[in-house]
Amino acid sequence: MTVGVCYFPEHWSRERWETDISQMAEAGIEYVRMGEFAWRRIEPERGTFDFAWLDETVELIGKSGMKAVLCTPTATPPKWLVDEHPDVRQREQDGTPREWGSRRFPCFNSPTYRSETERIVSVLTDRYADNPHVAGWQTDNEFGCHETVTCYCEDCGEAFSEWLADRYESVADLNDAWGTTFWSQQYDDFESIDPPKPTPAANHPSRVLAYERFSNDSVAGYNRLHAALIREANDEWFVTHNFMGGFSLDAFRLADDLDFLSWDSYPTGFVQDRQPDTPTVDELRAGNPDQVSMNHDLQRGAKGKPFWVMEQQPGDINWPPQSPQPADGAMRLWAHHAVAHGADAVVYFRWRRCRQGQEQYHAGLRRQDGSPDRGYREASTAADELFDLDSVDASVALVHDYESLWATRSQPLSPDWDYWNHLRTYYDALRARGVQVDIVSPEATLERYDAVVAPTLYLVADELSTALTDYVDSGGCLLLGARTGEKDPYNRLHESLAPGPLTALTGAQVARHETLPDHVETRLSYDGATYEFRTWASWLAPEVGVPRGEYRTGEAAGNTAIVRNAAGDGSVTYCGCWPGDDLADALVTELLDAAGVEYTERFPDGVRVMERDGYTWALNFTSDPVTLTVPDSTGFLLGESTVDAFDTAVLDGSIRGVGLASE
Known part of the structure; x- marks a missing residue:
């Protein structure tokens, strides 16, 4: 280090x-x-x-x-170069050049x-x-x-046409894949496909995703x-x-x-x-x-x-x-x-x-x-x-998909929908329980993880569906979140209802969905308790999946919010809404229990514990001191059981048994 x-x-x-x-x-x-x-x-x-x-x-x-x-x-070419070659400048969507001077x-x-x-x-x-x-x-x-990341100059326009030609056998295949019959948006050749420019209404979502x-x-x-x-x-x-x-x-x-x-x-x-x-x-x-x-x-x-x-x-x-x-x-x-x-x-x-x-x-x-x-x-x-350490050993993966981020950004359906913050809801719940997490791509090999959380796999191809199904069949425990499997890789709705190719795995389909502003009361019941959710609600229609959560408010009342399905040697839980913090905690702890992953008590906001190479860090991001409880066999390399404001302690031992003393 x-x-x-x-x-x-x-x-x-x-x-x-x-x-x-x-x-x-x-x-x-x-x-x-x-x-x-x-x-x-x-x-x-x-x-x-x-x-x-x-x-x-x-x-x-x-x-x-x-x-x-x-x-x-x-990142900062000299002015003499830009004066010689003004064509090196990026252009905004409306064609305005991004000027030298920054x-x-x-x-x-x-x-x-x-x-x-x-x-x-x-x-x-x-x-x-x-x-x-x-x-x-x-x-x-x-x-x-x-x-x-994005530029809209002539060089990018030419490169985009070539990029598309490398990925589609013909422009007819592209028209079919994107569904360009909508609003008469068919193309006659690759050269005619420009970067998405300002338009009176939204650009075609398949074109926008392709440009990303x-x-x-x-x-x-x-x-x-x-x-x-x-x-x-x-x-x-x-x-x-x-x-x-x-x-x-x-x-x-x-x-x-x-x-x-x-x-x-x-x-x-x-x-x-x-x-x-x-x-x-x-x-x-x-x-x-x-x-x-x-x-x-x-x-x-x-x-x-x-x-x-x-x-x-x-x-x-x-x-x-x-x-x-x-x-x-x-x-x-x-x-x-x-x-x-x-x-x-x-x-x-x-x-x-x-x-x-x-x-x-x-x-x-x-x-x-x-x-x-x-x-x-x-x-x-x-x-x-600081001292030298081996790498972090995580038993839980959080699947993050940039392409789903880009796609939901073009059709959020609510100003409150935010891919990153939805992902963080689940991540924060895992970290509050002291769980080490690897954040991985949808193409990652999942077999090494005891549990996998995939909050927003909005774009799901058959290959990804097969990989997730194989993971669960082989004994893995999977948690899926809202908007899973709504679209195919071209940013079109699947012909079947969401979650599309994951329907057999989840044992449910989405009958309807709605988005709601924060001032609307949104509650559901799950495992005998009442919880809040926010922004997004998919009304699930269980087929073979077991209903675990039910909406209690508004038009959604009585509809299924959460299902759980056993598949092969593993299981999958499908949450159709954006959970509040308490519901996210309940979902991840059930997942961890099913997977046999150890976790800590739920630490309060601003206080976290993390293990690396057999040592445990207690990290206090708050202005109040906190007192740890640790096993008798655990000593301190740095600090002591009371961790002062904005301070840290390093324990010579694993995270197991570490908690906070009750006030």
């Missing part, structure tokens, strides 16, 4: 570099990430390169006993930009191919940030170009990319070309713009542990190995609606939280607060005058406390 930092020597005078780097080493930092926005400094004019500053910085890092992580600088504006499908990318990446990687101080590379920076797939494939191909060039220069370097939390960019698509995944964690920012509820005061100071850890578990699960946090929040940040100071201890807590969930490195962004540009109000470990800020102390403490 290691701690790193992001550094921008190009922002500071040469006289400061040696001091900065020696202070990094004193703090216990082992990796220094650099260069992601430095193309203009490296190449001030075409064909003229200035490596002296970067050479010197890398050498200083190596002499201090640290390693450099370099980045391909393609970042993340180049088009992934621009032949010119791909050629320029190959040129600068080759020059950089060749320069450092034999440098012993460079450990690896980050490709580009935060693909998809600022809603830039194409756009994500385009990003994956662009990333593959970087990775191949890096490995060609030195196949011992690692290659990673820094994803962002809660984005719609398909991390699974990019994972094959990366050695491990990384992501950028900003807990107090995410809690303000990526969850439906108003943040509590504690969440404003430390974030929501489940919101953050779901991204940890996604990065780990997508590759099946430990990940890095490539940017960890170091203090106040500039981009969310409000900029609260994190709680004292939060920056250290976040490092332990990441490691508990499978991180092998936590890299703080950034070393010093910047004096210029768009991120002046983004903290660093040190202030702009070079003096240490709170983050410096906490990062140094974390560096002393």
